[in-house]
Amino acid sequence: MESRAPETGIKVIIVGAGFAGLTAAIECYRKGHDVLVLESFPILKPLGDIISFGPNAGRIIARWGNGSVASQLRPISIRNKELKFYKYDGDYITEQKVPPQNPVTPVFNGHRGEIHEIFFEHAKKIGIEIRLGCRVLEYVEEAGRAGVRVNGETIWGDVVIGSDGVRSKARELVLGYVDKPKSSGYAIYRAWFDSAPILADPLTKHLVENGDTHTGWLGPDVHFLAASIKDGKDFSWVCTHRDEADIEESWSFPGKIEDALKVIDGWDPVCRRIVELTPDCVDWKLVYRDPLPTWVSKEGRTCLMGDAAHPFLPTSIQGASQAMEDGVVFATCLQLAGKSNVATGVRAYEQIRYARCRKAQLLGEETRDMWHKADFDKIKENPDSIKLKRDDWLFLFDVEKDAYERYEEVARELEGKGEVSPPNVVEVAVPTVVAA
Ligand SMILES: Cc1cc2nc3c(=O)[nH]c(=O)nc-3n(C[C@H](O)[C@H](O)[C@H](O)COP(=O)(O)OP(=O)(O)OC[C@H]3O[C@@H](n4cnc5c(N)ncnc54)[C@H](O)[C@@H]3O)c2cc1C
Incomplete structure (x- = not known):
């Protein structure tokens, strides 16, 4: 079903069962944390249309359920050989070949609702508790714990993830002010x-x-x-x-x-x-929205994830993939921090993710401008100039391996800045890579 590290005793409350929330849930489960997911939708509906998961996200998916999730996604994903480009009037420009599928870093482009259902069912199958029809009305935090108010009760955990999308409510607590998307x-x-x-x-x-x-x-x-x-x-x-x-x-x-x-x-x-x-x-x-000053609350017990932290332009083709990377890094940092050092783990998550995520976010603006401000005379001379970037730093990155490798250094750095208690890195067996 799913591999699982020894239990950490850390209770993680996840608000929002989008791709960020579900990935965080599955990864937290894999890394031994207790997970509760709260989602405002009363029933699962196959909403949306086309969405893309790059090879960096495919690497994460390929590890789930010993490859079974990737196998379910393959038949519902696009299997084109190239992307053909035309000028708006119909003049052919060029084509960009699609690299052959690699089972370790597969790519999935398909219907958001159908892909989402597969993630959702996998999370349920491995035993993650997902409560639908639970709209979180308020995020709360005290020394040593964080919680949410929902359906007339307050649910407390060691840490709360606000993966509640582009109109996130969690931002109020994390930022200390109401921040509206533009x-x-x-x-x-x-x-x-x-x-x-x-x-x-x-x-x-x-x-x-x-x-x-x-x-x-x-x-x-x-x-x-x-x-x-x-x-x-x-x-x-x-x-x-x-x-x-x-x-x-x-x-x-x-x-x-x-x-x-x-x-x-x-x-x-x-x-x-x-x-x-x-x-x-x-x-x-x-x-x-402009980049937020932080994704983590003062107490270090509530954090933002996915679109709540960093909405992407679709031209980056990385919104869902970066949301997934967030979940992996969060779960890994928490595992290495241990229950007695949750705030360190949460801050390390932000530290590890922030710059890479911003770099990927900027790609969306770059591609949009490259296409929308296209000079067709110049493109005629160099048709390759309008091809999508497929940089190794983005696509070939193993976010889990990187988090395991960098956590201790990042935690020490944070300690040096006086932002956290001394790092207390828990010894864990780093999982071996499983190919799909
Ligand atoms: C209905 C819908 C359709 C979409 N369609 C597409 C698409 O076709 N193509 C595309 O590229 N992207 C689409 N997106 C956006 C895409 O899913 C995200 O950009 C990306 O996957 C990052 O996911 P996320 O989990 O951070 O955010 P989201 O996918 O937005 O998920 C956030 C989740 O949080 C839940 N939530 C919000 N507030 C609360 C609350 N107070 N309490 C409890 N739960 C809450 C929401 O119901 C939602 O399920 C869609 C998003 C949604 C919600």
């Missing part, structure tokens, strides 16, 4: 549907008839990505464009196909036909 200046029309109409249309059938494809069109301050998944049976597209809408109340609305068509007025007929054939779409306002 508009990124962009929004995304997005859709996922059965590909039958795409297959039936002579203009678009090449996108699905021979299995999975991935295609991008680049235009002035707009980009459009279309993918077919499950051997061409499902179809998904996203269209990122300027939008300064107020996001005070909500950031996801039903979209209008005619509005999406206005954004790509005069574009390649293939691209326009995809939208015309789409049954319905979502208008997803891209929420962003």
Whole structure:
């Protein structure tokens, strides 16, 4: 089922069962902590559309359930050979080959809801307690413990993770003030549907008839990505464009196909036909925020994780992957810190994650600007310039190994700054890498 280190006796309360919360839960279980997950949704629904997990996240997934989670994800993930790029008017630019799948660092791109269900079921299967319909109303902390108020009671633990998404409530306690997300200046029309109409249309059938494809069109301050998944049976597209809408109340609305068509007025007929054939779409306002000064509360017993700590632009293609890395580092640091030194472990988690995460976050802005401000004359001379970056520092990183290696040094550094009690590194057997 799942490997588990000796019990640490540390009780971790996790708020939010998104990819950050579920990964933290599974990793905390693996590292011997007690876990309770609280999620506001009353039932699990397959929400969302396309989402990506890079090789750095695949490495984490491949270790779960002795490879069984990765095996379940494979058939529902895209299996394209390349990503083809076109100028908005239909001029072909170039293609970027997809590297062959590596079982140690697999890549998964598929439907968020379907992938989420597999994570969720794995967490349940290994015995993690997940309480649905539990909306946390307040985060509380006292010396030596942290808790949450939910459904009229206060639940206490040794540490609380606020993995409660982009509109996190945990931020109030961690930062000491109310911090609102801001508009990124962009929004995304997005859709996922059965590909039958795409297959039936002579203009678009090449996108699905021979299995999975991935295609991008680049235009002035707009980009459009279309993918077919499950051997061409499902179809998904996203269209990122300027939008300064107020996001005070909500950031996801039903979209209008005619509005999406206005954004790509005069574009390649293939691209326009995809939208015309789409049954319905979502208008997803891209929420962003400046880097937070800290992810950890004063007492070191409450921390932020995933989008609550660092929302990503989709052009980084790392939002979910970085959320997963957070969970691994957190669980590892806590294991090495031990129950008597929880605050050290939590601060070390932040210290280990912060700079790497910020670097990955900036990639999203870089890629967006590279595509949205594309100079097509220059691109003609160097088509490779618009390809997605696949840097080794990001993709080939083993976040678990790194955390085991760096924890002691980081804990000592923190002690030097007078921020924590002396590091008390618990001796643990570092798990061996399991390939899927
Ligand atoms: C409904 C939904 C659909 C999404 N669709 C897509 C998509 O199609 N493509 C994509 O790239 N990204 C999508 N995302 C975002 C993506 O999942 C995240 O960017 C990324 O995976 C990081 O995950 P996270 O766990 O930090 O945050 P999230 O995935 O946002 O998860 C946060 C969780 O916390 C829960 N929560 C929030 N407040 C409370 C509270 N007070 N008490 C208890 N629980 C609480 C939420 O219900 C949610 O389940 C979606 C997110 C959501 C919530």
